[in-house]
Amino acid sequence: MSDCSILVEKVVEGDWKEIARLTQEEIDSGTKPEEIILKLQAGMELVGEKYSTGEYFLPDMMKSARCMSLAFEVLKPVVESSSFGSLGKIVIGTVKSDMHDIGKNIVTGFLRGVGFDVIDLGADVSEDRFVEEVIRHQPDILGLSSLLTTTMRQIGVVIKKLEESGFRSSVKVIAGGAPITEKFAMSMGADAYAADGGQAVKVCKQLVQRS
């Protein structure tokens, strides 16, 4: 049985060609699936840090996310029979009239990679749909993304709709996107702000610990 450090290394390197074989070898050597997952997630967390510091960018993150996905394919049969839980549930989407989804997809990739259960609603999501999905999925966190100065105020519209529906207190709201600053996010009524995918991981972990 190994310490799985090779898996951390491969996720950080984004070496997706090797990851499935190495994951299978870890399983075959008797390493617990939970331990393997924790190591894969630790790798993804390091990728998040490198992304936040500007060392890694979209394609690096995509390679690492592909590693996670391939490793989880191998782990699927053994994980399904285990009781390994997620860090929390997050509903995420880009707000109405905004078709941009790269930033949101990056955040989704990181959050899934470190163990959150993420329901991605896509782009151009109306305030009504956000509220419906919060009611349906009862997430711990709602993630709102906006890339345009023309759509960023929609973050406030979604939060107001949540308040009107009586579900605001049931969920923490995190906002982000190119024109969004912490000051603006807070002025719209969000609980938290993240500048990028790496920071989103840290902030979401704090939010679920607090709730």
Add this chain to the structure above:
Amino acid sequence: MTMTQKQRILEVIAGKEVDKLPFGARIDVWFNYHVAHDSLPEKYRGWSQTDIIADQGAAAQKRFFSICKEEYHDMEVVKKQEPPYEITEFITPIGTCSISLLWSVAEGPWLAYEHQKLFKTEKDYPIVKYILDHTVPVFNEQYTQERQDMGERGIVMTGTGLWGPSQRVMREIMGYELFYNEYMDRPEKVDELMESMMNLERKKLDIAIKSDLEIVNLCANWSDDIHTPVFRQYFTPWFREANAKIHEAGKFSMAHTDGEMRRLIPLFSETLIDVAEAVTPVPQTKCTMSEFRRMGDKVTLWGGIPSILFEPYVSNKEFDNYIKDFFKELQPGYRLIVGMGDNLTVAADIDRIGRVVELIDKYGKLPID
């Protein structure tokens, strides 16, 4: 004699000394929204964007069209309206590809979103390549009209299209994520597609070179999402090739660089591009203006005021302080055109454009000390 807005911009890019900082403003998002919602300020009802910018004392820019139009040969092109989408089918002898666009001018941006990209799966490689190989660019008469309308009140700086050729493949045809997946899985096919796009772009560049355009737009919406190795492989060689021709013709080149740029900044000077337009510093991105200045002494920075500073939640005092600090940071102020990263926001007060002009007159005389 006082220089015109256009003269001042061109002199700055040429590295010559001018009396004060030029200010090239951009208000199309604000303008489109308020026209669509019939909410333009009373004074400006019925005015054009250029007229409004000129009234505020700033220079206008026009770059939201191409100097070329595309004609498609040996294929059938069918446009269908399926509101809110506009679908274009390219029916070629070897197969059909379609693109679905969503226009949302009423909310501000004039740009179409590719709701569904032209390239969707591996099977589309030969068809998209066929479309590119059978596309013929021709001069777009709109350019002549736009140039006439602009006059000396600013500058028309369009080019072969909005995106550079490699970015058009990455962003418009495939989308960044699919591109990077294809780049990982089928690099040789990506290469072939890029070469077809470059060949088309060369023909378009010839049209731009032969025109009286002074500044050729080579690329737009840069950000660090364009991976450095990909930039060096596909972007830099094309920019160097294009700039050799542009400079030989006595013209300048520009790129619209309004994204997160930290990793691309050191590569900018390799491209030989003359103007980095819409540079957007903190708090809207992670880069300071001093970092942008590291693009090189020969690069003219156009920008510096993040759009969000025009938002009502930023006080007049905060706004003024930002502009004054910005001038100080960039002193003595050469190779600098004040501009916005990248647009006036919908909720903004248009008179803040005029306020920037006032602050330039007070603090932006060159050299800034």
